[in-house]
Amino acid sequence: MATIRVHEDQENRLPEGRSKQSTMAVQQKRVVLGLMEKNRHHKEVQVQKDKQPLSSISDENINKENRNSQKENRKNIVNPIVPVAQFEAFKVYEDVSYEDRMAKIEEKLKAKSKSMVYKGTMEDRFYTKKEIVEMERKGLIPPAELPEDEEEVLSLMNIERSVEAAREQIKSDNDFFIIEEYSLEIYQYLREHELLNRPKAGYMKKQPDIDGSMRAILVDWLVEVSEEYKLHTETLYLAVNYIDRFLSYMSVLRGKLQLVGTAAMFLASKYEEIYCPNIQEFVYITDDTYSKRQVIRMEHLILKVLGFDLSIPTPLAFITAMCAINKISEKVKFLAMYLCELSILDGENYLTHLPSALAASAIAIAQHTLEEKVWNEDFVHNTQYELDQLRPCIEFLYGLFRKGPTLEQHAIQDKYKSQKYLNVSQLTPKERLFFKS
Secondary structure, X not given: OXXXXXXXXXXXXXXXXXXXXXXXXXXXXXXXXXXXXXXXHHHHHHHHHHHOOOOOOOHHHOOHHHHHHHHHHHHHOOOOOOOHHHHOOOOOOOOOOHHHHHHHHHHHHHHHHHHHOOOXXXXXXXXXXXXXXXXXXXXXXXXXXXXXXXXXXXXXOOOOOOHHHHHHHOOOOOOHHHOOOOHHHHHHHHHHHOOOOOOOOOHHHHOOOOOHHHHHHHHHHHHHHHHHOOOOHXXXXXXXXXXXXXXXXXXXXXXXXXXXXXXXXXXXXXXXXXXXXXXXXXXXXOOOOOOHHHHHHHHHHHHHHHOOOOOXXXXXXXXXXXXXXXXXXXXXXXHHHHHHHHHXXXXXXXXXXXXXXXXXHHHHHHHHHXXXXXXXXXXXXXXXXXXXXXXXXXXXXXXXXXXXHHOOOOHHHHHOOOHHHOOXXXXXXXOOOOXXX
């Protein structure tokens, strides 16, 4: 039968075969080892307290595993640096007068500037233009004199031109061709760019439901719209270009032709104008025939067909360039604009000629009408057109010039009848052209 054995204290129980003297020796040895272990542990705690003065570690909260890991990492512990300013007492500042404080600040600034900044001498110091002008005004230095034979060079970086000289040289916001260093390069770029994105000349023959007379009515209506909302003439040319390019690829019913023209005008005004009319205005001018949603959807379709290529050189751009480069009078320019604007009514012949050829031909007819020199070597060099090359285009514009007062569409004639354009639409053409028969 199993019995219950009471656990006895193994330390106090004497082992078999040992005497009391040996037992006393073992106890003394055990006491000595206990004192050494206690002293060693006390030294470790003291070292740990010296290395970490801001933290207190109690022996009761540290396990044996943590104690071993601390012994291994004790060599890598860095003593934290405690700034002395944290332990400084608060200071009470005495009331100091404003003059004393400013004097101290000035002394500090002077000491700092003397030690860190080198101002240089008067000879090696650079003066700004504003300082030079101020010194000239005070009479400290004599005013600078330019040599009399020095020619004024026009350049894009010459921002110091006077306002009066700029007004005499720039008569229009679009006359950037007066910059002689870049005018020919700009004109050459326009000549290269006009060959791209051209509408098809005979596209009207493939349209099943519209014809050239409907296009002429639409263009005449767009001229009235541009005058009603005070849009630029360039906006009108861009709108006509978008319409012709769109009709070159898409068949349109006659009931939707005005919608195409409205969306094209809205798109051109957003591209060219600073303040574009609201879309509600374009819906209103159609007498609410089309809704706002229809105009937006047609605008999206036009952009998709055109491939978002909206920057096109127009005849007006070439007229502006040629008149600026060749220094042509304002009345000749307005008459050339009138002739080119008449040409957009005849879409079949208008699309067969390049915009630059139309502009050069219109200028030649305008000079001939106003009894000025028609064409010379400078015009040939600047426009890159011989007069014989322009003969078909000149005959086309001259025919429109003669038929202008009798045309059914009269919005362009009314536009150029105003004093703003020097009444050029009321001029009568010469009986004969300047070509040698």
